[in-house]
Ligand SMILES: Nc1ncnc2c1ncn2[C@@H]1O[C@H](COP(=O)(O)OP(=O)(O)O)[C@@H](O)[C@H]1O
């Protein structure tokens with residue numbers, strides 16, 4: 135996967151250079167945004183709710199036993215917004231949207247649609263990559279904000295209903311409010327923005343270098359998803375280290 | 380773009396010493412070819428002889444290992460030369476974008492480069508569809524068209540560019556005989572009407588002898604003969620003779 139990094143950087147750079155053309159391509163950006171929202175909103179909702187729930191379930195009893203019931207809201211709140219929502223939503227979107235991007239661009243490559251674009255002097259970067267990258271870089275951070283809220287709520291419900299934790303909504307959210315600063319949420323959202331760029335660039339690049347018929351498309355899709363996830367996890371560590379100060 | 384040469388009429392094409400290998404596979408070996416402005420030139424040859432690869436070089440989709448491609452005497456590798464001419468290629472499979480309707484496909488060049496207003500594009504699309512006999516299919520998706528219709532739609536898309544050189548990759552393969560005739564007539568009509576230079580790649584002998592001003596035969600990446608249809612027909616080269624006279628023989632017992 136690492137031999138493609140150079141090409142990915144070039145693709146990213148050329149897409150950045152094309153950013154002024156975004157307004158022209160706004161129709162396609164909206165199409166992509168709709169596609170992303172449509173395909174993932176329900177899944178984000180369900181996934182986030184259970185992530186919040188399970189984190190509360192794992193940490194709640196341990197803290198309560200040690201007399202730290204008042205810390206549960208803060209622990210769950212921080213874990214969700216700084217780490218779990220950004221990373222898991224990125225993985226979800228890599229699987230749901232990154233794969234679709236690689237498959238779509240890959241099949242356009244295999245069936246000579248991209249060659250046709252180039253003979254018409256239409257740049258595949260302007261026409262295909264730019265709208266996708268702009269859309270995913272806008273959509274993922276918004277999905278992550280949504281996911282954080284749903285996951286907090288999931289955590290609260292579990293804390294309330296589980297009798298080994300048994301913390302009221304009020305004290306859960308009070309503690310959460312004390313511990314979690316806006317900066318922490320911003321931190322997570324920023325990470326998700328970087329992850330979105332990774333998913334977009336990796337998937338589009340894999341799509342563009344697809345060769346060898348339908349099997350090649352399958353290979354590109356797999357590589358797009360796997361490479362995105364690996365890079366997300368590695369970059370997650372690096373970004374967390376940098377943002378930790 | 381495309382301000383350099385708004386004159387109509389065909390452009391001359393010259394290929395000099397073109398070589399191309401993929402890994403260890405030598406696909407084109409020293410191709411020399413000249414297509415005169417406004418003529419219909421047919422390149423014939425068996426499958427795998429490098430015809431499509433040659434066409435891809437002419438529109439800049441492949442970079443030659445050696446040799447030159449000249450449009451009106453200017454090398455296409457030069458900055459802005461390729462985009463200064465209006466070239467169009469009709470791909471073997473049509474190359475229509477499956478995510479767009481037929482009308483959007485045909486108007487794509489104009490809408491992406493913002494050359495015309497939406498209303499004008501609509502009018503031009505309808506007009507070009509009419510030319511290729513596909514009136515009223517604007518809102519169909521490419522997947523709803525038959526192979527022959529897709530190919531004609533691809534020709535319509537090429538027409539919108541008002542090309543000076545148009546390249547056809549196997550325009551009649553996969554078509555029934557009737558559609559083949561329609562497409563062949565279309566190629567000739569276009570050539571007459573706008574004087575576009577046409578380079579047709581095909582292994583269809585009937586098409587070649589039906590429409591060509593001149594014919595070349597390519598074999599394993601080398602041009603074995605070039606000439607007017609009559610000359611090629613009477614060629615004594617064994618490879619050419621074999622290719623032109625191949626036919627089905629029923630075993631007799
Ligand atoms: N991108 C490529 N990579 C490797 N080999 C290729 C590529 N494109 C074409 N070839 C090979 O070049 C040869 C000529 O192909 P082509 O020009 O498509 O033949 P045809 O004359 O039937 O159009 C074939 O052997 C094909 O396998």
Ligand SMILES: [Mg+2]
Pocket residue numbers: 430431432471548549
């Ligand atoms: Mg071919």
